Amino acid sequence: MSKLVALPGGGAAHDLNWFATGGLFDEVAAFIRQHVRDERARQAVTAQATSGHLFLADLPEPVLTDVLRALRDELPAYVNEVIYPPDTASAMDYPEIFIARAKSLAHLAGRSIALRESEARSTTGPEGPTVVTARAEPGSPLRGRLLCQDAGDIDFLCDPGSRAEKLARAGVDGSASLCIGTLRLEVGIATHQVLYARGYSPRDSWQAARFDIPDMAPGAVFADPDQPFVPGLSVALDQSGSWHTQHDDRSGWLRISATGEGTTGLVTLVADGIGIGVHAGHLVSVWLRCLPS
Structure with missing residues (x-):
């Protein structure tokens, strides 16, 4: 049975959805919990993960931004070193398929960050320095x-x-x-x-x-x-x-x-x-x- 991680896509009803089987989902949920510093938000993540889904847009700021950046920047190495280390991957049939599926969440996180930034610029004008x-x-x-x-x-x-x-x-x-x-x-x-x-x-x-x-x-x-x-x-x-x-x-x-x-x-x-x-x-x-x- 597939489980879901939904990332904000920059607007209402535009979530970016990532699906995985139970084992991989549990590994990713554990990674996300590691990067949630707020105790109440961590409890909410745990409760959602138990139900087989994570809606990251429900996280408050700055927790949401921290999690998206961790998924984008740190998840690929975590996949190689923790979820599918070389000794585990070598014993699998077609490990590249599973590794690519796991790392695709990092790409979605990067896209989520870019879309949210683009939406913010369109509604509030350019952010930061202009020159x-x-x-x-x-x-x-x-x-x-x-x-x-x-x-x-x-x-x-x-x-x-x-x-x-x-x-x-x-x-x-x-x-x-x-x-x-x-x-x-x-x-x-x-x-x-x-x-x-x-x-x-x-x-x-x-x-x-x-x-x-x-x-x-x-x-x-x-x-x-x-x-x-x-x-x-x-x-x-x-x-x-x-x-x-x-x-x-x-x-x-x-x-x-x-x-x-x-x-x-x-x-x-x-x-x-x-x-x-x-x-x-x-x-x-x-x-x-x-x-x-």
Whole structure:
């Protein structure tokens, strides 16, 4: 019998539903309980899980945001290390199917976060600073794998050996988001370093195109706001809506560019499969190599 985890989708009657069999559901429910700091909310999660469902929208803030971020950022590693560790996976038939099902909840959590942020911007206006300048410096890209799902979910999985480096680049205060619609660039709150891209970009919104792939020097891009980044708040880069999303199926590269700039800028490879274009002190393009997952 399938059990349900429902994540808020950014509006009434728009939940994002994830289904799993009892054993996997119980493991995920235990993971969620670990990240619920409020005792009353934890009791509510336990009661719902006993009934075979979890409606995360029922959680109060900031508990809901904490849980969604934990699902997005920490669940993939938890799946590999706790739910399906190597010795367990090696004894299973087709373990990749079960691992992918478990990790798909992390993708849904990322989509939930992006949709909620998009809805907040549409109802209350752009959040955070309105002016962001950008600069590129020499460096090395963050190692990992960019995932572009057919459903439109985009995520970046750090190599296990690069997780400490990701935390160091983000700094002690964690990360905030620069948003282009529902696509987000994670940026260190303290360091201002652009880490990687994640979020949601539906394939039916991509324009087919042919374009040359620029040279991408390995390095780092820093986004400097006119006001401090605030944990939990995003900064919209698309306030005018003038960004185009184009895909070249020959190379697999997806190009998101600010049309008003007339250039994609000097592109820096900040993470495996992720380039950031900077021109005249502004972030003007994002390049994602969306290969089949």
